[in-house]
Amino acid sequence: MIRFVEFIRMIRFMNCCMTGLAVVFTIFVAEKYMINNYFSVIVGFLTGFLVSSASMLINDVVDLEVDKVNKPWKPLPRGVFKPQSVRSTSIAFLIVGAMINVSVSPIAFLTAFIYSIVAYVYSFLRRSWYSQFLVSLAVTGPFIYGLTLAKTEKAIFIILFSIVVFLINTSREFVKSIADINGDLKYNYKTIATVYGVKSSAKASLLLSIIGSTIAIVIGLAKLAGLIYTVILGVCGVLYTLLALIVVLNPVKAQAMKNVMIYVMLIALIGFLLSEI
Structure with missing residues (x-):
């Protein structure tokens, strides 16, 4: 139970929920609350949640040494999880988050895939000052991706x-x-x-x-x-x-x-x- 709570902390549960909800909210707004395809809503939330989780997990792996200085209270610096297992979980989340869109439409899959890569590679570019802008670009993803799941004016x-x-x-x-x-x-x-x-x-x-x-x-x-x-x-x-x-x-x-x-x-x-x- 303690490890589960630590894992929830590590993926920044609230941030992941916000990402998933941003997709869902975009669909609701785009279709003026008249939802015709709830399957897309479910896929949209899961995509946002899983991709966000993947990016948070890999960020903690890449930033492990830095977090020992900045945030020693986080699960990885305290040795609660092994970096390799967290890395594997993040890759699995990323793949599932993108691939579930194959059942929706090609444009939904392509958009989810592109934004997933942007969110993921940020952690490996932390020595470049522009990496902070990649984070913000990734945060716009749920809204642009949500548009691909809705018919809208x-x-x-x-x-x-x-x-x-x-x-x-x-x-x-x-x-x-x-x-x-x-x-x-x-x-x-x-x-x-x-x-x-x-x-x-x-x-x-x-x-x-x-x-x-x-x-x-x-x-x-x-x-x-x-x-x-x-x-x-x-x-x-x-x-x-x-x-x-x-x-x-x-x-x-x-x-x-x-x-x-x-x-x-x-x-x-x-x-x-x-x-x-």
Whole structure:
């Protein structure tokens, strides 16, 4: 039971659920809550969950030495699991996550496959500063992939929302780079924080938060989404920007703010689901 709980922690269960739900929510929004094919919904959630799990697991394997410095409390640094078994599990999750889309459509499989590779290879490119942008590109995957599972006239809205997701997630990645700077410097990992400094990373995070939040609100004001979406995204945008501002004022709080940001993103995801109301 303890090992199961540790495994759930290692895959970042909440993040994986958010990825799966992002696909499901995209289908619901795209089809205006009139779902005709629940099989696609199930496949969509499983794809998002499994691919996200795979990327989290391989990230922990690749980052094992860094995590011994940055996050010694994680399961792998504590020796709860063997790296090889975690690596094998991640590969299995990745393959299953992509292959179950063969039964849906060629375009769904191709999209799932491409985004799966992007999410997976990020961990092997951590010594390149642009790897942080690959994470955000992968995070847009559930929305673009979700479009391939639905018949919709909402493509423009969903694509614009994906841009918001890219910007907001990159903002969080910059905050994360501040929290992880000690281990990243020790092992020569290139991030915005290690290359340009903590202050620059914090300011860039704040700027991206402002831009992303503004676009999210403009989407609602332009009537591409309903009032509930506009209100929720407006509130989330303000909260998220305040969190980014706290990091600018006090970078030591980066780890705590990064953790809170994920909850704000979850609320914003609910706002996305309610965009047709």
